[in-house]
Amino acid sequence: MxxxxxxxxxxxxxxxxxxxxxxxxxxxxxxxxxxxxxxxxxxxxxxxxKPQPVQNTEKYQENEINPVKSVAQEAVSTFSIDVDTGSYSNVRRFLNSNGQLPPVDAVRIEELINYFNYDYPLPTGQHPFSVTTETVDSPWKNNAKVIKIGIKAKDIDAKNLPPANLVFLVDVSGSMNDSNKLPLVKTTLRTLTEQLRPQDKVTIITYASGEKLVLEPTSGKEKDKILSVINKLQAQGSTSGERAIRMAYEEAEKSMIKGGINRILIATDGDFNVGITDFNTLKGMVAEKRKTGISFTTLGFGTDNYNEQLMEQLADAGDGNYSYIDNEKEAKKVLQRQLSSTLATVAQDVKIQVEFNPHTVKEYRLIGYENRLLNQEDFNNDQVDAGDIGAGHTVTALYEIIPTGQAGWLNESRYQTAAKSTDANKNAEYAFLNLRYKQPNEKTSILLNQPIKVQSKALSQASTDTQFAIAVASYGQKLQGGKYSANQTWNDIQKLAKQSDQPDPFQIRSEFIDLIGIAKSLSANAKE
Structure with missing residues (x-):
């Protein structure tokens, strides 16, 4: 040296x-x-x-922002729903702790939007979730509209959840020794342990240079025993995640509860450096193991060597959800206040397909969901995996559209024009919305659909939830470089968020407004 x-x-x-x-x-x-x-x-x-600089080796999946589509050429848009929220808290960490704007690939707009709960109506019919839409004037482009699709899953009180078979898979390698890693992991697991009931059981496996079963299946009524094991966790050694994941599935299968919640929760920075470390191999293994009926939730921690790509994609492959825990407050949000949605699934393989009407819509773009896109033929194929919805979850998707007759992003076609229709019904719809989902542990999907009517309102007259979701989308687009944000400024975004702020006992929305201010101050041109 x-x-x-x-x-x-x-x-x-x-x-x-x-x-x-x-x-x-x-x-x-x-x-x-x-x-x-x-x-x-x-x-x-x-x-x-000489002090050696800390090398930042954080990994993010590269995602190209969804392009504008011509309805005349591609009228159908298909994607899988997403209830992950990790991108929001990870971006918050960059702004609050690092004092810098996040990498563009760390920003996934759907996870920013879905971090918040929205007051959508609860389901009243046979389906486990409700579906609502609202169309408003776009703040990003003149004469454009924004269609909001909102889904609200039925809620289940935590006390009424099915019995749970949980496996805590804890990374105790040397890379977890920082204060924002293993100590915060222990705090997070304590939070979850306090919610356990006698009918629940917990298994704890640690992994570093080797895997170790440190707690055999233990009833939730023995909290002191569970907490004692958690409190003794220490970090040392290298990281062999692949062998530990296999062991976690083996232990989860031994304690399988038929009709109950069977879930692995891995707490790690994702820095696997021993054994199989190939991303696609690990993802494929988890995708294969989900067939056992055991879901795989990832809880990400730490900085510098954090493998966010692996955490997000393993959760998707394992029919689980991904959260990034940057502080104790976030741990309580995910594993205390939102315990039901974190653990209990009410609908599986949920897919959305929107067919746009060429008589009323000329162009469209889907905002976010870049790594959730599906082929058109995947919608009716029940063998194609998609996202799951937990109890009480809200899911929001936004499309920006250009109505026919208005100037859009694309040049007018010399030879292809939308056929005019004399059918009043066809001229009354912007699009037709189809959704498919499966009941938990079922193999055949259920279809529901509804039209999206040609009716819209000024953004200022929209519901506060729609206004707020658009404010969050604006924030995400600005962090990504503002390709489709036109002349919208940070001040415009903050004003919209403030107008749609609602009383919040946990101050999550007001915190978001503060984050907009921080992002503005860190921007190369704060006036933009």
Whole structure:
């Protein structure tokens, strides 16, 4: 390791050199009297190691922003729903703790929007969720509209959840030794443990240089025993995540509860460096294991070496959900206040397909969901995996559209024009919305659909939930570079968020308004 001499201006160095000089003068004077030879001592060279900069090796999946589509050429849009929220808290960490704007690939707009709860109507019919739509004037482009699709899943009180078989898979490798990693993991697991009931059971597996079963299946009524194991966790060693994941599935299968909640919760920074570390291999393994009926939830922690791509994609492959825990408050949100939605699934493989009407819509773009896109033929194929909805979850999707007759993003076609219709019904719809889902543990999907009418309102007249969702989408688009944000400024976004703010006992929405201000201050041009 390179070293350098201490500067001569260093006070300690000068003092030491002065001491050596005085000592040597005494020896010289003594030798002059006695005639003996003396050995003059030389000052020691003071060396210091140069501080090595911390290398940031965080990993994010690259996602191209959804392009504008021509309805004449591609009228159907298909994607899987997403209830992950990790991107929001990870972006918050960059703004609050790092004092910098997040990497563009860290921003997934659907996860920012779905971080918040919205007051959509509860389901009243046979389906486990309600579906509502609202169309408003777009704040991003003149003469454009924004269609909001809102889904609200039925709620289940945590006390009425089915019995749970939970496996805590805890990374205790050396990379987890930071204060925002294992100590926060322990806080998070304590929070979940406090919610356990006697009918629930917990297994704890740790992994570093090896995997270890540190707690065999234990009833939720034995909280002291569970907490004692959590409190003793210590970080050391390298990280072999693949073998630990296999062991977690094995233990979960041994304790399987038929008709209950069977879920692995992995707490890690995702920095796997021993054994199988290939991303696609790990994702494929989890995708295969989901067939056992055991879901896989990821709880991400830490900075610098954080593998966000792996955390988000493993949760998607394992029919679980992904959360990034950046503080104790977030741990309580995910595993206390939203315990039912985190653990209990009410609908599986939920897909959305929107067919736009060429008589009324010329162009469209889906905002977010870039890594959730499906092929058109995937919609009716029940073998194609899609996202799951937990109890009480709200899911929001936004499309920006250009009505026919209005100037859009694309050049007018010389040869292809939308056919005019004399059918009043066709001219009365912007699009037709189809949804497919499966009941938990069923193999055949259920279809529901409804039209999206040609009716819209000014953004200022929209519901507060729609206004707020659009404010969050605006924030996400701005963080991504503002490709489709036109002249919308940070001040415009903050004003819209404030107008749609609602009383919130946990101050989540007001915190978001503060984050807009921080992002504005860190922007290269705060006036934009």
């Amino acid at each position: 390179p070293v350098s001499a201490a500067p001569m201006s260093d006070a300690k160095t000068l003092a030491r050199q002065a001491a050596y000089a005085a000592h040597n003068r005494k020896l010289v004077q003594s030798s002059a009297t006695s005639g003996s030879r003396v050995s003059i001592r030389q000052p020691e060279m003071i060396v210091r190691e």
